[in-house]
Amino acid sequence: MTTTTEPYSRPTTSEGITAFFRSQKAIPYLLLLPAILVILSVVLVPLLLSFWTSFTNYNLTKPDTLYNFIGLRNYQRLMGNAEFWWAFGRTFLFITIALNLEMLLGLGLALLVNKITWGQRTLRTIMMFPMMFSPILVGFQFKYIFNDSIGLVNNALFDLGLISQPIPWLVDGTLANFSIIFAEIWMSTSIFAILLLAGLMALPREPIEAAKVDGCNSWQVFRHITLPFLMPFVYIAMTIRSLDVARAYDMVRIMTNGGPAGRTELLWTLMTRTGYQNSQMGMANAMGYVSIILSIVFTFYFYRKLTAARTFMGGAQ
Amino acid sequence: MSAMTIEKPWQRWAIRIGVFLAMLVLTVPGLWVMLTAFRPNIEVLARPAIWIPQNWTLDNFARLFGLSASQQGLPVAQYFINSLVISLTSTLVAIVIGMAGGYAFARFSFRGKGPMFLAFMLSRTVPGVALSLPLFMLWARLGIIDTSFGLILVYMAINIPFTIWLTDGFFRQIPIDLSEAAQIDGCTRWQAFWKIEFPLARSGLASAAIFAFLTSWNEYALASQLTRTTASKTMPVGLMDFTAQFTVDWTGMSAMAVLIIIPALVLTFIVQKHLIAGLTFGGVK
Amino acid sequence: MTSKIFARALLASCAFAGVAGGALAQEFDYGSFPDYTLRVKLIGGTQYEKLYTRIPEWEALTGAKVEIVSSKNHFELDREIKQDIAAGQINWCVGSNHTSFAPQYGSLYIDLAEHIPAEELAKYVQGTLEASRVDGRLVQLPRVTDVSNLYYRRDLYEDAAKQEAYKAEFGTDLAPPKTYDEFKQQVIFFADPPNLYGTAFAGKDEGMSGRFMEILRANGGDMFDENWNPIFNSPEGVAALQWFVDIYEAGAVPAGTVNYTWDDIGQAFAAGQLALDLDWPGFAGMYSDPAASTVAEHLGFAVAPVGTSGKSGAWSGSHSFSVTEACDNKEAAVSFAVFLTNDESELMEAQAGNLPTRTATFDQAAQWFVENDKPALAEMFTVFQQSLAEARTPPLVPEWIEVSNVLWPQLQAAIVGEKTAQEALDQAADEARIILEDAGRL
Known part of the structure; x- marks a missing residue:
């Protein structure tokens, strides 16, 4: 590679768009064009539309209201809406707790499995089991398992003689939130475990052996060698997960749908209820915007960490 | 791959028990649902609980398909076909488009590359529910609501960013010299790509494909709004309809759940080797 | 024939x-x-x-x-x-x-x-x-x-030990409830979770709002006055909501009842888990069918109870x-x-x-x-x-379901103890007022 950064492009005097698109310079843009078009039409245009409706009092069953500009009223109402801020805080907490616990448990699982020398392939396959489950299935499965009258958990507790009254897992405020976080962790810990296991398998042997010779104990080895090496993998996993953390909506929708009495209400369930059940599309889209910002902040944070970690590792880019 | 430290026997047993418990937690909930699909409802509702199935039955599946007298069947076959068509088509197209994009990011340097890459990633973070409201309005106006095409388009958009990310990583791992050498030997760049780079990236593409397929096959939030009838309803939407029809028919729902999970399981096990490879090497660098 | x-x-x-x-x-x-x-x-x-x-x-x-x-x-x-x-x-x-x-x-x-x-x-x-x-x-x-009717398990009402215990506790003979107060008293009396509950009710959607309206009307109140002002946060309304709160707090209904709709209740009664069930006529066939119901042998039925006004709500x-x-x-x-x-x-x-x-x-x-x-x-x-003969429908206006959609989450909040009955109903009434104003009725 003797040319600067573009190995295949030859200098052209690009004059006008046609010339540009015939040039070598255009190749990456042409390759990206279909992707850009799809994203524009399926993500950007709808987002612009919902941005507009968030400034109207658009009502699902009254199509004319789409052109009813009401300025910032939806956003103003949101600012003073306690129910919304509860949902916002709960969502933030939900994401933070779920992602961190998944990371810790995934790390633990990866470390454990990495120690097993026999049948590791089978273990890896079993580990991926939850990844194949549709979030909707996960929701249904845990709604069934946590059911207060016929659920697996309560049945087991009864038969072991640990309880005499059924525990209302999906009704009690604390337990219901625990249950949905448990389901979320069940669904997604595997992704962390697989990625971190891959990192462990790529771990260079020499520094560890050198450290052992120098008299470091297991914890010190882990803290000063294994963990720093794993950090980029942690950020990759965090980025991947924060990309699609909102699929937890499907699961919550079926388990509690935000209820009872809004105790497990997340931004996503509140939004669909406002939009589709109460028909207040304008307001729902305003909520949607706030939830988008929340997702972007999470992803952006981890992506920055990831880029930094990559540079640290001396990887490409 | 040998153990890097020599453990004492009790440590080895502690690790084994830990792994066993973890695997139990990961599998039991899913297996419990699958078991329920083959039990009669009366056994599931029984108090006190009946742990060991007394009767095995295929009744729940028969009812789903409308083979029993008391209940109209669900169009499960149609849902299944819709799911298959929509997932496969959107996966295929997303892989082709995403691969082109990933190749562009891996092999070219151009203005706006970094921000564009980030923009693709961020487009994926928009929650499906937030997108479903405006897409619903837009698709309704365009007349592509309740069509497979409408849903395929959406799933393409969801899968392209992640495919770009994965394939970008794969292409960057393939030494550029290989392709250059082929071009010196008289191949065009296009031929060099197909002969050299594509085969090397195949396992990365396979893993991107399985991810795209699973995402489309399992998606609910968007499908629930953009499909209205059997013309385009997918399996997850079918399951939700079922829960709205019979709120307490656990065994019937479990049977439906088994039907959703089986294709995903089969497919994932076939390509699981690639899946791990894809996750490990694609995203890393 | x-x-x-x-x-x-x-x-x-x-x-x-x-x-x-x-x-x-x-x-x-x-x-x-x-x-x-x-x-x-x-x-x-x-x-x-x-x-x-x-x-x-x-x-x-x-x-x-x-x-x-x-x-x-x-x-x-x-x-x-x-x-x-x-x-x-x-x-x-x-x-x-x-x-x-x-x-x-x-x-x-x-x-x-x-x-x-x-x-x-x-x-x-x-x-x-x-x-x-x-x-x-x-x-x-x-x-x-x-139209609402009462199903009950005759075997429980005919049980000599239960009759005696009931008489000792309340001083009256054990018989299917004639009033909502008796209804409440009896479901709490019968409840023996997890194997038997007094009753269960639809805890969400219009099922919840409708049942509330029924007891509200039986108590002599109503949803709206003649000018469409929401008046369900009246003392009669608070009493009606308190009825649900009381049986929920006493554990006389399954805790999951707040997520129940008709089929859940039907299954629970047919499985013998409930002593009483205020429900629709359509379940009679299933309840009396031995193949689908464990209570078919001793299924009893009665007209719906009356409220403090001496009338039944007769939701229909x-x-x-x-x-x-x-x-x-x-x-x-x-x-x-x-x-x-x-x-x-x-x-x-x-x-x-x-x-x-x-x-x-x-x-x-x-x-x-x-x-x-x-x-x-x-x-x-x-x-x-x-x-x-006494059947009364909810107000047959487009806003009924909209009002119901703001009402039931508040009823639910009071039932699970997030709010007092009065607070919940006051807020629901405020929201209902906005809906009726927007619809041009107020």
Whole structure:
């Protein structure tokens, strides 16, 4: 590679768009064009539309209201809406707790499995089991398992003689939130475990052996060698997960749908209820915007960490 | 791959028990649902609980398909076909488009590359529910609501960013010299790509494909709004309809759940080797 | 029985003759629609599915095919239909409807009176038909009428030990409750979780709002005053809500009841988990069927209790079928709707315990119960007819469901102890006021 950064492009005097698109310079843009078009039409245009409706009092069953500009009223109402801020805080907490616990448990699982020398392939396959489950299935499965009258958990507790009254897992405020976080962790810990296991398998042997010779104990080895090496993998996993953390909506929708009495209400369930059940599309889209910002902040944070970690590792880019 | 430290026997047993418990937690909930699909409802509702199935039955599946007298069947076959068509088509197209994009990011340097890459990633973070409201309005106006095409388009958009990310990583791992050498030997760049780079990236593409397929096959939030009838309803939407029809028919729902999970399981096990490879090497660098 | 066979013969002759002649003017002409596929959205759930086994008969009669596009409980169906309206996607012809929901749908459905001969309409129960009109248009053909009734487990009430304990505690004999206070007292008395609960109630959607309204009215209150001001946060309303709060706090209902709808309650009662159940007539068939219910042997029934005003709330409404304005073959759609509410269909509904909407069916059903040795159902049927006399629907206005949607989450909040009854109702009343103001009623 003797040319600067573009190995295949030859200098052209690009004059006008046609010339540009015939040039070598255009190749990456042409390759990206279909992707850009799809994203524009399926993500950007709808987002612009919902941005507009968030400034109207658009009502699902009254199509004319789409052109009813009401300025910032939806956003103003949101600012003073306690129910919304509860949902916002709960969502933030939900994401933070779920992602961190998944990371810790995934790390633990990866470390454990990495120690097993026999049948590791089978273990890896079993580990991926939850990844194949549709979030909707996960929701249904845990709604069934946590059911207060016929659920697996309560049945087991009864038969072991640990309880005499059924525990209302999906009704009690604390337990219901625990249950949905448990389901979320069940669904997604595997992704962390697989990625971190891959990192462990790529771990260079020499520094560890050198450290052992120098008299470091297991914890010190882990803290000063294994963990720093794993950090980029942690950020990759965090980025991947924060990309699609909102699929937890499907699961919550079926388990509690935000209820009872809004105790497990997340931004996503509140939004669909406002939009589709109460028909207040304008307001729902305003909520949607706030939830988008929340997702972007999470992803952006981890992506920055990831880029930094990559540079640290001396990887490409 | 040998153990890097020599453990004492009790440590080895502690690790084994830990792994066993973890695997139990990961599998039991899913297996419990699958078991329920083959039990009669009366056994599931029984108090006190009946742990060991007394009767095995295929009744729940028969009812789903409308083979029993008391209940109209669900169009499960149609849902299944819709799911298959929509997932496969959107996966295929997303892989082709995403691969082109990933190749562009891996092999070219151009203005706006970094921000564009980030923009693709961020487009994926928009929650499906937030997108479903405006897409619903837009698709309704365009007349592509309740069509497979409408849903395929959406799933393409969801899968392209992640495919770009994965394939970008794969292409960057393939030494550029290989392709250059082929071009010196008289191949065009296009031929060099197909002969050299594509085969090397195949396992990365396979893993991107399985991810795209699973995402489309399992998606609910968007499908629930953009499909209205059997013309385009997918399996997850079918399951939700079922829960709205019979709120307490656990065994019937479990049977439906088994039907959703089986294709995903089969497919994932076939390509699981690639899946791990894809996750490990694609995203890393 | 003979009249049924006669009707069948008539139907068959219609089918074979193709065109109904003047001699058969009394019988509805179901027409012939070979190769046409009729798309329908029907209410699903245990009480309603049995009738749909008649659909193949209609298909054979007319040559048309029926495609069930969607089958959900009515709350979900309502949401789906509203989304269809928004999407402009009315590509189906017949939809299940309900008198409480119908006013919301505007011009979605046709006026059936223009498509069905008057002599056919005359066969329906006239009061029910009147309640099926919205702004004078007959937008739905009633299928069954619902009115609250009490089911109970006779074995519990006849248990000597229980009778004694009850007498010792309350000083009165143990008998099915006559008032809501007694109802509350008894469900708490019977509750022995997890194997037996006093009762269960629908804790969400219109099921929750409706039951609340019923007790509110039984206490002498109402939802709105004559000028549409929300007045359900009155002392009567607070007492009604407190009734739910009390039995929930006492553990007399399953904690999960806040997520229950009709099928959950039905299954629980049929499994013997509930002592009492205030529910719809449509469950009688299932409850009294030994194959589906463990309480069939000792099923008791009574009229709904009364409130502090001495009256019963008698929450009532009719399930129905409607035909869309957008339908491409209204004739076939109307034929389908009439077929599923004709004398034979109604007899089938009545045999399951439902209150039919055709006048002739009442006698036929009573006779059928006697002939088929179902004295329990026969007796029940007369009880149901009694309650029908006091039946009251919710306000038949489009805003009822909207108000219900802001009301039930507040009721739920009070029941699970997030708020006091007064706080919850005050907030719901404020939200309801906004809805009624926006609708121009205030």
